[in-house]
Amino acid sequence: MIAGLRNGVKNFEAVERQMPEINDDEVLIKVAFAGICGSDIHRGEEDNAKWDTIVLGHEFSGVIEKIGANVTGYKLGQKVSAAPLCPCHKCDACLEGNFSLCKGYTFVGSRKDGAFAEYVVFPGKNLVPLSDDFPLEKGALIEPITVCLHPILRLGNLLGSTVAVTGLGGIGLLAVQIFKALGAKNIIVSDVVDEKIELAKKLGATHGVNVLRDNLVEIAAGLGGAEVVFEASGSLPGKKSAIQIAKGRGKILLVGTNPSQEVVMDGVLFELVSRKELEMIGSWMNYSAPWPGKEWSIAAWMLETGMIKTDGIVTHTYPLKDVQIAFNAVYDPKEPTIKVVLEA
Ligand SMILES: [Zn+2]
Numbered sequence: 001m002i003a004g005l006r007n008g009v010k011n012f013e014a015v016e017r018q019m020p021e022i023n024d025d026e027v028l029i030k031v032a033f034a035g036i037c038g039s040d041i042h043r044g045e046e047d048n049a050k051w052d053t054i055v056l057g058h059e060f061s062g063v064i065e066k067i068g069a070n071v072t073g074y075k076l077g078q079k080v081s082a083a084p085l086c087p088c089h090k091c092d093a094c095l096e097g098n099f100s101l102c103k104g105y106t107f108v109g110s111r112k113d114g115a116f117a118e119y120v121v122f123p124g125k126n127l128v129p130l131s132d133d134f135p136l137e138k139g140a141l142i143e144p145i146t147v148c149l150h151p152i153l154r155l156g157n158l159l160g161s162t163v164a165v166t167g168l169g170g171i172g173l174l175a176v177q178i179f180k181a182l183g184a185k186n187i188i189v190s191d192v193v194d195e196k197i198e199l200a201k202k203l204g205a206t207h208g209v210n211v212l213r214d215n216l217v218e219i220a221a222g223l224g225g226a227e228v229v230f231e232a233s234g235s236l237p238g239k240k241s242a243i244q245i246a247k248g249r250g251k252i253l254l255v256g257t258n259p260s261q262e263v264v265m266d267g268v269l270f271e272l273v274s275r276k277e278l279e280m281i282g283s284w285m286n287y288s289a290p291w292p293g294k295e296w297s298i299a300a301w302m303l304e305t306g307m308i309k310t311d312g313i314v315t316h317t318y319p320l321k322d323v324q325i326a327f328n329a330v331y332d333p334k335e336p337t338i339k340v341v342l343e344a
């Protein structure tokens, strides 16, 4: 089979790989579409030879090609996606349903071969069934939607609320649509790219703010502050503004990541967390009990019903054999990419 494998920093090539074998608890999936995640982008540019040996990719859709003897409830040819984390299911964190906190896990697409390939192997228990009518080209967005849902499902009722989304990459643009579906009255979005702000407005945002030009803090204050801030930029200005624009007793969902950036802010700003009695809520991955969590079935349902639109979010689709061209687009700062997808 063909796989899109890294060959040095920012270099990718379509290579011939052995067809993977499955054990009795696993399923072989013929990949249809696989999205390039921010984490794949990071792995592609990291000076680490490990990424030249493992096939990346964990946001995908496909159809079942082979089923292990112990896997029940599925049939050949069935459309599926799958949860990429393979937790131990035995440790305290797993038994408490906090699978993201498992220390004894493996991961399809970073520790085991992933979905930038014609075929990928998953444990049967990780499968996410999709209906016969599910549009497979949208399947690469299931996993990113679950990332949004994981912290949002921990919130209370949002009907009539004011929320803010800082950072309009794929995750931010999907979060906007979830907040709209949940009945938020005001959805403030901020970014530095006008096109992304315009797209967010088409998808349900009510107030667009280009932070290079407009004053996000004033605009949020004019609406009484944000009861929920979904911080999707991972940037320091994003984190700072989240504290500033949150309403008293508001909740800040820390979803965006950027471990390479130092987080420095003055004491007065940080103390606003106490003064305003804010809740800073960390969120990591996308799992809950019962495994893999309702994040996954809800994400598939929102895509299938059209409650979440993908137009404008999937900006580029390339055949798997053109994996290098796809990553070139991702790494080209002049190329307006949001979600880039490989078609196997
Ligand atoms: Zn991802």
Ligand SMILES: [Zn+2]
Pocket (backbone or CB within 6 Å): 087, 088, 089, 090, 091, 092, 093, 094, 095, 102, 103, 104, 105
């Ligand atoms: Zn565990």
